[in-house]
Amino acid sequence: MSLTQVSAQTDIDALMMSKNNFCVGPMYTYSSWKEYWEGTFKRDNANLGTVSSQMFSVMGNYGISDKLNVLFGLPYVKTKASQGTLHGQEGFQDLSLWVKWMPIEKKVGKGVLAVYGLGGVSFPVSNYVADMLPLSIGLGSTNVTFRGMVDYQLKDFFATGSASYVLRSNVDIDRTSYYTDELILSNEIEMPDAAQFNLRIGYRTNRMIAEAVVNNWTTLGGFDITKNNMPFPSNKMNATTVGVNLKYNIYAVDGLSLTGGGNYVVAGRNVGQATTVNAGIFYILNFTNKKTISKSPKTN
């Protein structure tokens, strides 16, 4: 019910690691909501109170070349409801792996245009309970994501837009039947695919990045939570979030950067109206002997 599936840090931004550089670090994310959309009906639930999730992730990004990066992310998630009797859940969630390719980077007009293609896969690394929403730590599907992205930088300002299609595998649950808008006599859930749209606009220099982000996740199919029912993995979960991110390179320690951000669900369906904040520390390990000199604000 919360869509906090943090994946590798830069699978949706325009930053690339230079060849042989490996950026890695921990990230902490806290997300919570009190109100949620049951279908389109917005409500709270005194039997849940505030539902929160904490996510401890490790992320990394390696430059095979300046134009081709590979990324990974692995979160450990812990959920809790502040009221009611339901048991919180915790465990390793989904490992995500990405390939990020920047085939085009050229001067267009007064700025620089870059085009990216990304492919990602994520899959559960533990046998967590997907069918205990809203406290499940994930939805249990293996996802394959295709993402097209375009970035344009003009002086110190940039805009990045991307669109993704997320193929989601079916999910097996522990019970032998369930009701969607009909009775299904199976322990397998047909998971609808999803689309994601992301727009980020901001200020980007070698020293820092400050950006505003609008993100939309739309489930392509699925059904609404029925009145006073519990959520289900194949619900039509949609969310539009707005947020800000900050990334700051600490010049005193070569390769060290701090990140922080937050976002808020402004519109949703079958999801919690979550407020999410995150913070991370990243360090670049340079496997060449050259000093990490940024050639552009997009490159580390």
Add this chain to the structure above:
Amino acid sequence: MKNIFLISAVVISAGIFIPLSCSKSVDGRTDNLAPLQPAKTDINAGTWTPVLLTGPTEFAVAAPIATNTPEYIAQVNEIKTWQADLNNDEKAIVKYWSAGAVLRWNELLRELVAKHNLPPYQNADGTYPAPSANNPLAYPQFPFANPPYAARAYAYVAAAQYDALVAAYYYKNLYKRAAPYNVDATVTALIPKSDLPSYPSEDAVVAGAAVETMKLLFPGDQDFIQQKFEEHMRARLIAGANVRSDLDAGEALGKAVAQKFVTRARGDRAGAAAGTPADWAKLESDCIARGETPWYSLESPKRPPMLPMFGKVKTFLFDSLTAVSLRPGPPPSVSSEKMKAETEEVLNYTKNDSRENYRIVHFWADGVATYTPPGHWDAIAAEDFITKNYSEVRWARNMALLNMALMDAAIVCWDTKNYYYNPRPCQLNPAIKTLTGVPNFPSYISGHSTFSGAAAAVLEYIVPENAAKYNALAAEASNSRIYAGIHYRSDCVVGLQVGKNIGTYAANRGKTDGAGN
């Protein structure tokens, strides 16, 4: 500048359209069954003991028209017209319904139970609205098909179908009208042929009884039920299994017999099972008067107990005095050392919430928006019955025995729960966090355990070679409630035994109803 937009558009569209198309649709376990081909016809089932009927001829069925009359020939031609030009939808409904009438109507009933098993959302003032049978489509829709309601629904439908089939088989054997594919060689049988006489149609009897009882139980879903009925009857015509007069006679008989069950249901006291605020207060004060801690709702806002007067509903397998005698002795006192130890045991299970325990808890939870524990046992039974190639009347008899036991289990269990009004473990110790939702009614005895004990006792009589399996399943269902943190061991151990005692009544009935096994 144009290029920017062009390239952007191409790349972004690629992200959307590249995905491969692959079919993910899920097949249910009974979606692709072979057609039912009974191992024996049970042609003498007209002699079996019915549940409510005074005898198989209580409702008369007129002699069928002869197969050499122009009217019969016209009915055969109706089949031929269908068969001359079959589309895929028509073939699909033949395949679906040929798996068995009792099976399919039981599945449809389970579907309606799951659809309606939703507790009403609270009013703005923190009270809860109650569904109304007279206005079933207004929120909250009628019924709230919780476990007691569901158990009763399964029992009435199954028992009505069984009685109607006993009568139908009597008339089949009396009139001995052959199936159309046996009368006219040019009628294609799209299902396995049978020597069972086709008048009145056993499928129409089952469907007619289902329509009439389900109209009472799910009054807001009549369109859905009627549409399934018509599809079922069409499937029988298309399959060459029945002529229209077989179906019409079967429908009339099924509905007439079911009316007798509907009349019983209207007077079985289930309509008053929700109780009144005065009833709820009395349950609480009686418990306090005994020196015990009463149950209270752990929901917020507090919800009245689920059907606390359901224990007064009229049982099928024994009389009301026997029902009271089946109520077990009291649970350990809330202040006793034994209760402290049992609460501690529950706490320990929930603290050590292993993945295997989640599997067991969720496999058996059968909570909100499911077909409930009685429906789960129907599913378990049905999947075994499918392998036995029972005749329709034997299917109905076995489902009736099972579901009458489950309904009576609900009655004795709810009587016990509300007689002792014992609190749930997480009421006594809020540190207990549950692996599934806490049911909104008192703890002692466990409903899952009572249902499962009863089901296992009936099923081990019906399918003796699976006795060990049913008892293992029942034990796991019972234990799942301790693992989940919502029942003490006493609730489960005693519940399982009470259930077995009730199931034995159904097994004993089976042993003397003339059907044999």
